Amino acid sequence: MSLDGFVAGPDQSVENPLGVGGTQLHAWAFPLAVWRRPHGMRGGAVTASTPVVEEALANIGATIMGRNMFGGHPGPWDAEHPWNGWWGKEPPFHHPVFVLTHHARAPLELDGGTTFWFVTDGIESALEKARVASGGRDVALAGGANAAQQYLAAGLVDEMEINFVPILLGRGERLLEHLGDSPPRLELLRVVPAVGVTHLKYRVGPDPSS
Amino acid sequence: MSLDGFVAGPDQSVENPLGVGGTQLHAWAFPLAVWRRPHGMRGGAVTASTPVVEEALANIGATIMGRNMFGGHPGPWDAEHPWNGWWGKEPPFHHPVFVLTHHARAPLELDGGTTFWFVTDGIESALEKARVASGGRDVALAGGANAAQQYLAAGLVDEMEINFVPILLGRGERLLEHLGDSPPRLELLRVVPAVGVTHLKYRVGPDPSS
Numbered sequence: 001m002s003l004d005g006f007v008a009g010p011d012q013s014v015e016n017p018l019g020v021g022g023t024q025l026h027a028w029a030f031p032l033a034v035w036r037r038p039h040g041m042r043g044g045a046v047t048a049s050t051p052v053v054e055e056a057l058a059n060i061g062a063t064i065m066g067r068n069m070f071g072g073h074p075g076p077w078d079a080e081h082p083w084n085g086w087w088g089k090e091p092p093f094h095h096p097v098f099v100l101t102h103h104a105r106a107p108l109e110l111d112g113g114t115t116f117w118f119v120t121d122g123i124e125s126a127l128e129k130a131r132v133a134s135g136g137r138d139v140a141l142a143g144g145a146n147a148a149q150q151y152l153a154a155g156l157v158d159e160m161e162i163n164f165v166p167i168l169l170g171r172g173e174r175l176l177e178h179l180g181d182s183p184p185r186l187e188l189l190r191v192v193p194a195v196g197v198t199h200l201k202y203r204v205g206p207d208p209s210s
Numbered sequence: 211m212s213l214d215g216f217v218a219g220p221d222q223s224v225e226n227p228l229g230v231g232g233t234q235l236h237a238w239a240f241p242l243a244v245w246r247r248p249h250g251m252r253g254g255a256v257t258a259s260t261p262v263v264e265e266a267l268a269n270i271g272a273t274i275m276g277r278n279m280f281g282g283h284p285g286p287w288d289a290e291h292p293w294n295g296w297w298g299k300e301p302p303f304h305h306p307v308f309v310l311t312h313h314a315r316a317p318l319e320l321d322g323g324t325t326f327w328f329v330t331d332g333i334e335s336a337l338e339k340a341r342v343a344s345g346g347r348d349v350a351l352a353g354g355a356n357a358a359q360q361y362l363a364a365g366l367v368d369e370m371e372i373n374f375v376p377i378l379l380g381r382g383e384r385l386l387e388h389l390g391d392s393p394p395r396l397e398l399l400r401v402v403p404a405v406g407v408t409h410l411k412y413r414v415g416p417d418p419s420s
Contacts, residue, residue: 003372003386003396003410004215004386004387004389004393005386162213164410166396166398166410166412167396168393168395168396170390170391170392170393176213176214176215176378179214179378180380181380181381182380183214183378183380185377186213186378187376188376191401193401198410200213200374200376200408202213202376
């Protein structure tokens with residue numbers, strides 16, 4: 001997330017999935033060995049971010065993401081040339097991924113253990129399906145902003161890791177808005193200053209009025 | 211600043227200057243000896259925040275603030291019962307303070323070395339006056355959000371200290387918006403995790419397109 005609260009730049013598109021300037025939000029991760037390995041690349045750096053990324057990945061059994069993060073053009077799926085995500089034949093998840101969408105679609109099984117399931121009956125249903133699929137491990141909410149806001153506003157988030165990057169984007173997709181009149185209570189669990197990023201981990205409580 | 215980017219809560223008023231929930235943004239500071247002393251109180255705690263506050267206050271020769279931060283009802287000053295700020299007879303500044311306003315007013319000299327000067331000819335003029343008055347020391351921009359945005363968008367800020375608090379306000383005054391299409395470039399100078407706050411200090415550069 002940028003200092004001004006954006007998790008993607010403006011004008012996201014198939015050609016520019018993170019929006020204008022959005023790639024800067026992830027620049028801290030690309031040189032890391034711990035990022036390169038699940039993307040099928042060797043080598044890379046070890047920094048203070050390494051244990052943070054290892055911890056975040058260690059116990060994930062399933063991932064949830066919004067349709068916008070899965071990508072492709074909005075609306076119904078193209079039956080002849082369906083969009084299969086940004087991640088190629090072997091996505092870096094290596095576990096079941098549940099995509100929130102208004103448009104039904106058969107599961108998409110790719111290499112390396114990643115199957116995308118398309119969930120059309122809402123965020124609670126996707127969470128329940130992901131919990132079952134995770135086999136008792138953690139369920140990660142990958143994004144984007146809209147999906148995160150829905151889960152936060154519904155009180156369904158336990159923990160939140162903010163990778164806080166010292167840039168101002170000025171415009172884009174803001175993560176923390178539309179949270180309702182009683183946003184969740186936070187507790188800061190730890191701060192890790194690293195190269196090009198500060199990792200802030202929060203416990204997310206119920207909203208204070210409940 | 212809250213995790214969702216607010217530096218004051220909603221519905222600011224004379225009775226509730228920081229808006230609903232806004233006092234939580236400063237709760238980390240109130241117990242500190244280094245905060246209590248300039249407010250005329252003895253005792254208090256010493257934490258990792260102490261050197262940060264000491265450093266921030268050490269070399270300030272003048273302060274600039276917006277009319278909303280100085281407070282009182284908007285519009286022309288009440289000639290019979292003029293608003294004299296939130297800070298009582300001896301404000302904690304102890305140096306000249308320049309208030310951005312559309313409404314001319316004679317300087318207000320209070321105890322302990324604080325004189326409020328009311329500047330009606332714009333942010334550059336206020337900065338120039340503050341520079342002269344500072345005698346070569348630093349000029350602090352105290353806030354609020356609107357004044358900070360004007361100085362940031364004009365490229366007139368060198369450094370920025372964000373006291374980042376683990377709360378979500380949901381609504382209020384956002385610090386980092388209206389920054390134009392080419393917001394300033396940042397460099398993170400240091401991170402200090404402390405009790406109830408994370409202090410993030412940035413160098414603010416010219417906008418990347420200039």
